[in-house]
Structure formats: C-alpha cells, structure tokens
Amino acid sequence: MLPLSAGIKDHPPSLMASLGRSLRKTKNRVIVLGVCSLLIILYIVFFRSPDAATAVSANVVGAVGGSIKSEGEMYDPYRNMKVLSWSPRLFYYSKFLSHKECDEVINMGKDKLERSKVVGAKSDEVIQDRSSSGYWVPYSQSKFIDDRISAVTHIEPSFMEQLHLLHYDPTQEYKPHFDWFPRNLNEHQEQQLKDHGQRYATFIIFLDDVEEGGETWFPKPDIKVKPVKGDGILFYDLLPSGEEDNEALHGGLPVIKGEKWIVTKWIRQKRWSS
Numbered sequence: 332m333l334p335l336s337a338g339i340k341d342h343p344p345s346l347m348a349s350l351g352r353s354l355r356k357t358k359n360r361v362i363v364l365g366v367c368s369l370l371i372i373l374y375i376v377f378f379r380s381p382d383a384a385t386a387v388s389a390n391v392v393g394a395v396g397g398s399i400k401s402e403g404e405m406y407d408p409y410r411n412m413k414v415l416s417w418s419p420r421l422f423y424y425s426k427f428l429s430h431k432e433c434d435e436v437i438n439m440g441k442d443k444l445e446r447s448k449v450v451g452a453k454s455d456e457v458i459q460d461r462s463s464s465g466y467w468v469p470y471s472q473s474k475f476i477d478d479r480i481s482a483v484t485h486i487e488p489s490f491m492e493q494l495h496l497l498h499y500d501p502t503q504e505y506k507p508h509f510d511w512f513p514r515n516l517n518e519h520q521e522q523q524l525k526d527h528g529q530r531y532a533t534f535i536i537f538l539d540d541v542e543e544g545g546e547t548w549f550p551k552p553d554i555k556v557k558p559v560k561g562d563g564i565l566f567y568d569l570l571p572s573g574e575e576d577n578e579a580l581h582g583g584l585p586v587i588k589g590e591k592w593i594v595t596k597w598i599r600q601k602r603w604s605s
C-alpha cells in the first residue's frame with residue numbers, strides 16, 4: 332500500500348489546476364501573438380506603406396525614395412514616371428504638381444511677362460523662333476518645385492537655374508532647338524559656361540491643358556508630348572559622356588487654340604548658386 336503523501340502527489344491533476352495551467356498557456360500565446368502582430372503592424376506602417384512613410388518624413392525631400400507630400404497626396408516618382416525614350420533620355424512624370432499649385436505658379440508671373448529671348452552670339456536676342464513671353468520666378472517662390480525636381484533627379488537645387496515661366500498665345504511657338512549652349516558665345520556667356528557648365532538636363536512642367544496644339548515636340552524620335560495640367564517631362568541635354576546630345580532637339584509646336592503655360596527648369600553641370 333502506498334503512503335498517503337505519495338498518493339496525493341501522484342494523483343492526476345485536479346480540474347482546477349489543469350484549467351489554471353491551460354489558462355496560463357493561452358495567456359502566454361495571446362501575449363506572443365499580440366507582440367508579433369504589433370511588430371508586423373509597425374513594419375507595415377514604417378517600411379511598407381508609402382503614405383505612412385510620408386507621414387514620418389513629410390517634408391524631408393528624397394528621404395523616402397523621393398516621396399513628397401503634395402496637398403495630402405503622396406508623390407511617388409517610381410509609380411508616376413514613364414520612360415518615353417532612351418535616345419534622347421526622356422521621361423514623363425504624371426501629377427507632378429497639383430492643379431492648385433499650377434495656378435499659384437501662373438499667378439506668380441502672369442502680370443510680369445516679357446517677350447522671350449534666346450542666347451545669341453552677341454547678346455540674348457528676341458527672335459521669331461521663340462515667340463512666347465516669360466518670367467524668371469525667384470528662388471524663394473519656387474522652392475517647393477525645386478525641391479521636388481531635386482528629389483526625382485537626385486540633383487541638388489543649387490545646380491538649377493531659376494525657374495522660367497513661359498506663356499504662349501495662339502500661333503506662338505518655340506522652334507526646335509537645343510538647350511545646351513552653342514560654341515559661338517560672347518565673352519560673358521563663355522565665362523558663364525566655364526563657371527556653371529552646360530545645361531545638363533531640362534525639366535518642363537505643364538501648368539495648364541491646351542485646347543489644341545502646343546505639344547512639346549522631339550523631332551528625332553518624333554515624340555509629341557501633349558500638355559496636361561500638372562504633368563511634367565525630364566530630358567537630358569547631354570549624353571552620359573558629357574557630350575551634347577544631338578537627339579535632344581526639341582521645341583514647342585504652335586498653339587492652335589487656347590493658351591499654353593509651362594515652367595522650365597534648366598539643370599547645370601556645375602553649381603549655379605551657392
């Protein structure tokens with residue numbers, strides 16, 4: 332016969348004890364599950380969801396893959412960019428500016444427009460090839476655009492010339508040309524070229540739709556980009572080797588109906604401002 336104590340020890344666990352143990356196990360499982368879920372949620376919020384990423388660094392340009400917050404909307408250059416051509420290197424950015432931002436930029440210069448000029452051999456000249464009117468937007472007003480262009484091009488704003496607002500009425504145009512500077516420059520322009528380098532890339536943003544005509548035309552690959560309010564294009568004026576790209580010939584076709592408003596940002600090889 333077994334002693335009494337042995338009998339108690341070896342006796343199968345009571346219902347209460349086993350219930351307690353299983354409750355403790357369940358509690359542990361719930362805690363582990365809770366911690367795992369929390370970790371998964373934190374991962375999604377901080378590393379996967381673009382909106383959340385923007386919330387973390389809303390105004391840190393380029394910090395989250397170039398994401399920039401535009402009026403509550405996230406700008407994702409990878410989702411919104413389309414390659415139009417590799418020769419010349421030409422890219423399309425949809426919804427680069429909101430409609431409200433486009434109107435703001437037009438208002439900055441619409442009362443200050445002057446007949447556009449081109450870089451000439453002796454001085455900057457007014458010529459028939461470029462019949463638009465323009466306005467140089469001060470850096471202080473274009474910072475939000477410069478920062479956004481910086482984020483998608485990965486080039487510091489200090490390499491950029493001032494933003495140039497352009498307006499075309501019906502029949503006005505900008506005949507095919509290169510944005511890189513020709514060789515026959517005057518002394519001042521030659522010095523500027525030494526100090527700041529060539530125009531390396533051009534970013535154009537369409538600030539309004541045009542009823543008819545006014546496409547930006549690249550004759551070599553024969554690509555016509557129809558102005559769509561808020562959308563933009565980036566093209567490289569130079570080849571990766573640094574030589575001028577002859578394929579980067581482009582122009583603004585005559586506006587047939589309506590008006591055309593764009594801004595152009597020229598990016599230099601060397602710093603433009605400090």
Ligand SMILES: O=C(O)CCC(=O)C(=O)O
Binds near residue numbers: 547584
């Ligand atoms: O008006 C356009 O579409 C082209 C403008 C342009 O080529 C420029 O501003 O350099």
Ligand SMILES: [Fe+2]
Binds near residue numbers: 508510533
């Ligand atoms: Fe141009």
